[in-house]
Amino acid sequence: MTTLKPGEVNLGTTIMAVKFDGGVVIAADSRTSTGTYVANRVTDKLTKVEERIYCCRSGSAADTQAVADIVKYHLDLYTSQHDEMPTVKVAASLFQEICYQNKNNLSAWIIVAGWDKQTGGDVFEIPIGGSLHRPEFAIAGSGSSYISGFCDKSYRPGMSKEECIEFAKNAVGLAITRDGSSGGVIRLAVITKDGVERQVVYGNELPTQYTG
Amino acid sequence: MVTGTSVVAFKYRDGIMMAADCLGSFGSQARFRNENRFMQVGSNTLLGASGDISDFQYMKHALDDLLTHEYDMDDGQSMGTKSVYKYVSNIMYGRRNRFDPLWNAYVVGGVDGGEAFLGYTNLYGTTYQSDCIATGFGAHFAIPILRKRVDGRADEISEEEAVSILDECMRVLLYRDCRTINKLRRAKVTAQGVEISEPYVLETNWSIADNVVGYGA
Numbered sequence: 345m346t347t348l349k350p351g352e353v354n355l356g357t358t359i360m361a362v363k364f365d366g367g368v369v370i371a372a373d374s375r376t377s378t379g380t381y382v383a384n385r386v387t388d389k390l391t392k393v394e395e396r397i398y399c400c401r402s403g404s405a406a407d408t409q410a411v412a413d414i415v416k417y418h419l420d421l422y423t424s425q426h427d428e429m430p431t432v433k434v435a436a437s438l439f440q441e442i443c444y445q446n447k448n449n450l451s452a453w454i455i456v457a458g459w460d461k462q463t464g465g466d467v468f469e470i471p472i473g474g475s476l477h478r479p480e481f482a483i484a485g486s487g488s489s490y491i492s493g494f495c496d497k498s499y500r501p502g503m504s505k506e507e508c509i510e511f512a513k514n515a516v517g518l519a520i521t522r523d524g525s526s527g528g529v530i531r532l533a534v535i536t537k538d539g540v541e542r543q544v545v546y547g548n549e550l551p552t553q554y555t556g
Numbered sequence: 557m558v559t560g561t562s563v564v565a566f567k568y569r570d571g572i573m574m575a576a577d578c579l580g581s582f583g584s585q586a587r588f589r590n591e592n593r594f595m596q597v598g599s600n601t602l603l604g605a606s607g608d609i610s611d612f613q614y615m616k617h618a619l620d621d622l623l624t625h626e627y628d629m630d631d632g633q634s635m636g637t638k639s640v641y642k643y644v645s646n647i648m649y650g651r652r653n654r655f656d657p658l659w660n661a662y663v664v665g666g667v668d669g670g671e672a673f674l675g676y677t678n679l680y681g682t683t684y685q686s687d688c689i690a691t692g693f694g695a696h697f698a699i700p701i702l703r704k705r706v707d708g709r710a711d712e713i714s715e716e717e718a719v720s721i722l723d724e725c726m727r728v729l730l731y732r733d734c735r736t737i738n739k740l741r742r743a744k745v746t747a748q749g750v751e752i753s754e755p756y757v758l759e760t761n762w763s764i765a766d767n768v769v770g771y772g773a
Contacts, residue, residue, distance in 0.1 A: 356584075356734070374765060380693070380734040386765040413773050486584065524584040524734045529765045542769075546762040548738075555739065556589055 352404055352451075353378050356525025358487030358516050359389060359400035361457035361467045362499075362508040363480055367536035368457040368465040369505070371512035372400050373487065373520050374528030385528045390542075394419045396535055397435045397458035402485035403472070404451040411442050411452055431460040436468035436476060444474025455482045459535045487519030487526035494518055505534065509543075510551075517550040557659075558582055560593045560612070561735045562694030563604035564725045565663045566706045567672045567687045568713035571746040572665035574604045575722045577730075578739040578755050586737055594743045596750040598623060598635040600666050602743050603644070606691040607660035607679070615658060618647065637666025641675045641683075649681025661691035667745050672710075690725070693733040698725035715744075727758050 359372040372389035375382055389401045391409075393416045401408035415438045422430045436456040443452055456468040469482040481499055483491060495515055503511065513530055520526045530545040545551075558580040565574040580588030588609075595603045595616050603619070605612040622643060626635055641664040651657050657679040665674045675685045687710045688702035705721050706713065713721070722742060730736050738760065743752040 375734070377734050382732045382734055385731050386762070386768050388768050388770055391770065409771060409773065416773075490585070521737075522586050524581060524586055527734070529762050531765075544762075544765050546760075546765070548760045548762065555737075 352406065353383055354525065355387070355389060355402045355405050355408060355485070356487070356523065357389065357402035357485030358483070358491070358519035358523060358526040359402050359455055359485050360483040360488070360512055360515060361400060361455045361481065362503070362512055363465040363467050364503055364505050364508045366464060366505065367459045367534060368467055369508040369512050369532065369534050370398055370400055370455070370457050371516045371530060371532045373516055373526040374531055375526055376405055377525050380524070382527065387528070388531060390531055390533050392416075393435055394423065394430060394458070396429065396460065396537070396540070397432055397456070398533060398535060398540070399435075399439065400455040400457070400484065402453045407450045407452045408454060411439065411450070411454070414442060415439055429460060431462050432456060432458045432466035432468065433463070436470065439470050440474055440476040443470050447474045453484045455484050457482075457535065459537055461537075465535070483515065485526065487516075487523035490522040491515045491519045509534065513545055514551045517545075518553055520547075520550065521553060521555060558588060558609040559735070560591065560606045560609055561733055562690060562692040562698065562729055563593065563606050563661070563663045564690045564694045564698045564702070564722065564729075565604060565665055565674055566689070566702050566718070566721070567674055567710040568706070568715070568718040569711050570715060571667040571672045571744060572602065572674055573718045573722060574602060574663060574665060574743045575726050575740055576604055576606070577726070577736045578741060579735070579737045580609050581735045584734070589737060589739060590755070592741060592752070594741060594752045595619065596752065597640050599749055600668060600745060601635070601637040601640045602665045602745045602750050602752075603640070604663040604665070604743070605660055608658070611658040611660050615644065615647070615660070615662070619644070637664065637668045637673045640664060640666070641673070641677070645675075645677035645681060645683045648677050648679065652679065652681045663689050663691065665745055667747050670747065693729055694725065697728045697732060701725050701728065723758060727760065730758060730760065
C-alpha cells in the first residue's frame with residue numbers, strides 16, 4: 345500500500361479527526377514499524393504545528409516529520425508577521441503545497457485539524473498525491489480501511505465533544521485490533537478555543553469490542 | 557496467505573513448555589483471531605507451527621494419516637516423539653528438494669521414556685535440537701531471554717517459573733512484533749501427556765506512553 349524506500353520507518357497507523365461545535369477531537373495509535381518490527385510502541389503522531397493547530401501523521405515517519413517541521417516554521421513566521429494566529433485552512437494549504445509539489449518523493453498521508461477564531465473547529469485531509477479535502481471527519485493510515493464501515497455507520501453530524509471522543513476511541517481501538525501496522529496506546533487531543541487537552545488510552549484498556 | 561508468527565519453547569523440570577499466539581494474519585490484517593497453532597500428535601508429542609497455516613493444516617492431515625496407519629497396524633507400538641520429529645523433518649526436506657516447500661517453521665516437543673525432547677525444523681528441512689527453541693521474531697527476542705533463564709538449568713525450573721519465563725518472552729513479542737495479538741495459548745508435555753491450554757491474555761505496561769510528547773523537534 346505505501347511506497348516506502350527499503351529500510352524506511354513506517355507510521356503504519358490509524359489516525360482520525362472529528363469536528364464538533366467548538367473544536368475538534370484528533371486521535372492516533374502509537375505504533376511505528378520497520379517491516380514487522382515495532383520500532384516505537386509509544387509514538388506521538390499528533391504533532392503541534394501551531395498553538396491550536398495539529399496534524400496527524402501517517403505514512404513515512406521521516407517524510408511526515410520533515411513536512412511538519414517546515415509547516416511549523418512557516419506558521420511561526422505567519423503568526424509573527426500577522427500578529428494573529430493562522431486559520432486551520434492556512435496550515436492545511438501549506439501542507440498541501442509541500443505534499444503536492446513533492447509528490448514523487450513523499451509518502452505522506454496527513455490530517456490537519458484544529459480550532460481558529462474564524463471557523464471554529466476545522467478538519468482537512470491530505471492523502472498521498474497531495475490533494476486537499478475538507479470532510480466533517482477524516483480517517484487515514486493503513487488501519488483506516490478496517491473502520492470505514494464502522495465510522496460511516498456511527499458518525500452523526502452535530503455530535504457533542506464527549507460523543508466525538510467516544511467515537512474516536514472506539515474507531516481507533518477497532519482499527520488497532522485488526523491492523524498489524526497499528527497498535528499501542530490511543531492518543532487523543534481535544535482542541536478548542538480554551539486550549540488542547542491530551543489523553544492517553546492504554547493498549548490494555550481499549551473500549552470493549554468482540555475479539556473472537 | 558494466512559500466516560502464524562513466533563512459537564517459543566523450552567525444556568523445564570517436568571518436560572516441555574511452549575507458547576504461541578492465536579492469530580492467523582492475512583498480510584498485515586489480524587484476520588483470524590482464534591487459531592490454534594498447536595497439534596497434539598499421539599499421546600506424548602506436541603507440534604507448534606509458525607508460517608503458512610494452510611501448509612500446517614496439510615501437515616496436520618499427514619500426521620493424522622500416519623497415526624491412523626499406526627493404529628491400523630495394531631502392533632502394540634506407539635508413535636514416539638523422535639519418530640514424529642523425523643517424519644515431519646523428512647517431509648520438509650523432501651518438499652524442499654522438489655522446490656515445493658511447506659512454508660513453515662515447526663517446533664516438535666515431547667516426553668519419551670522419561671526424557672524430554674525438543675526439536676526444530678523448517679521449510680528448508682534444517683533441523684536442530686536444543687533446550688530452548690523459538691521461531692520467527694521469537695528467535696530474535698525470546699532466545700536471548702531463554703538462554704539467560706533456562707540454559708544449563710532446565711531441570712531446576714518449576715512449572716510456575718516456566719510460565720513466568722514464557723510470559724516474559726511473549727510479552728516482549730507482543731510489544732515488538734507487528735504480527736501478534738494479545739491472545740495466546742500455552743502448551744506443555746510432561747510424563748502425564750500433552751496439555752494445550754485455553755486462550756489467555758497477558759498483562760502489559762504502557763505507562764511510558766504518558767511522558768512522550770512530540771518527536772524531539
